[in-house]
Amino acid sequence: MIAYETFEHEADIGIRGNGATVEEAFAHAAMALYSVMVNLSRVTPIVCREVEVEAPDRELLLVEWLNGLLALSDIERLVFSRFQVIIDGCRLRGIVWGEPLDREKHDAHVEVKGATYHMLSVVERNGGYSAECVVDV
Amino acid sequence: MDIRVLDKINEHLWEIPRTGDMRVPGRIFASEKLVLEMDEKVREQITNVAMLPGIQLASMAMPDAHWGYGFPIGGVAAFDPEEGGIISMGGVGFDISCGVRTMKTGMSLEAIAPKLERLVDQFYNRIPAGVGSEGLIALNSAQIDEMLMGGAEWAVKRGYGVSEDLEYIENHGRVEGADPDAVSDTAKKRQHREMGTLGSVFFSF
Structure with missing residues (x-):
């Protein structure tokens, strides 16, 4: 199973994270998200931040998680490449690593403005979990 | 788009007839060439919009219509609140007018x-x-x-x-x-x- 991938959606781009657990699928979805914006392999994980979000169900939690990351990236001008996710009921705590955005070094292409509810799903698939949605670029 | 399922009103106006849960017909403002080039998704989305509560007259698509989120981009519809009309936070998407500007320069x-x-x-x-x-x-x-x-x-x-x-x-x-x-x-x-x-x-x- 591929850890993360993007898929075509005519107006925007879909992102998908797969994992053995929901947490891993969410962490991989975050990698898919940043892979849309930058070349992930060029992001050195030297700065660590925490993101905490809450939502009534796990689909909405995925959107909150991704939008929480985007807000943090925007405010602090950071890009992230490593993600650890801990989910406890309606709460998610993410520990993320990255570095200040360098448009040249990171081969920045397109900016994601937000994760959306479009094609939003968190489902069991192939004995693991798959978390996906369309992101607004 | 498959033009055979449309009714031709005139050279630049095509109708998607009302079927199923559609409250109004769909109407596409475009030449035959443009309609043929449009994605099948445009017809699907125009049809979906035609089912929304409170829609008036027709679910419309402009000549630039292409696949959006709920509406196609280039989709137009009016809803009457007196008839339970809907308000959509993101009809065609979430960044309407994303940097699109028309400016008059005074130059030829x-x-x-x-x-x-x-x-x-x-x-x-x-x-x-x-x-x-x-x-x-x-x-x-x-x-x-x-x-x-x-x-x-x-x-x-x-x-x-x-x-x-x-x-x-x-x-x-x-x-x-x-x-x-x-x-x-x-x-x-x-x-x-x-x-x-x-x-x-x-x-x-």
Whole structure:
């Protein structure tokens, strides 16, 4: 199973994270998200931040998680490449690593403005979990 | 799009007849050539919009219609609140008018045409856009609140436009009773460095 991938959606781009657990699928979805914006392999994980979000169900939690990351990236001008996710009921705590955005070094292409509810799903698939949605670029 | 399922009203108007849960027909304003080039998704989305509560007359698609989120991009519909009409937060998507501007230059096409490519390059160089772009305008939190309340009038006062510009904007580009406290601190912090930028962008001409 591929850890993360993007898929075509005519107006925007879909992102998908797969994992053995929901947490891993969410962490991989975050990698898919940043892979849309930058070349992930060029992001050195030297700065660590925490993101905490809450939502009534796990689909909405995925959107909150991704939008929480985007807000943090925007405010602090950071890009992230490593993600650890801990989910406890309606709460998610993410520990993320990255570095200040360098448009040249990171081969920045397109900016994601937000994760959306479009094609939003968190489902069991192939004995693991798959978390996906369309992101607004 | 398969043109055989459409009724031709005239050279530039095609109808998707009412079927199933459609409350009104669908209408596409386009030449035969444009309709043939349109995605099948446009027909599907126009049909879906025609099912929404309170829709009036027709679910319409303009000549540029292409696949969006709920509506196709280029989709037009009017809803009557008296008939339970809906309000959609993101009909065609979530960034309507993403950097699309029409400006009157007072110059003729002949004068501009030979320099069009250089002009576009200049736009690209001068307008901050894309990942990590930063504007030249830095506002503190009190100024952000003033901007949120003042809208386009605020921008004109600061010299980013002329008062005539306001005449061409709905409600003069200002929402009466706007409450900056309704915007989260996170959202304001995001705005801080993005004033005067276009966000992400694909230039097309």
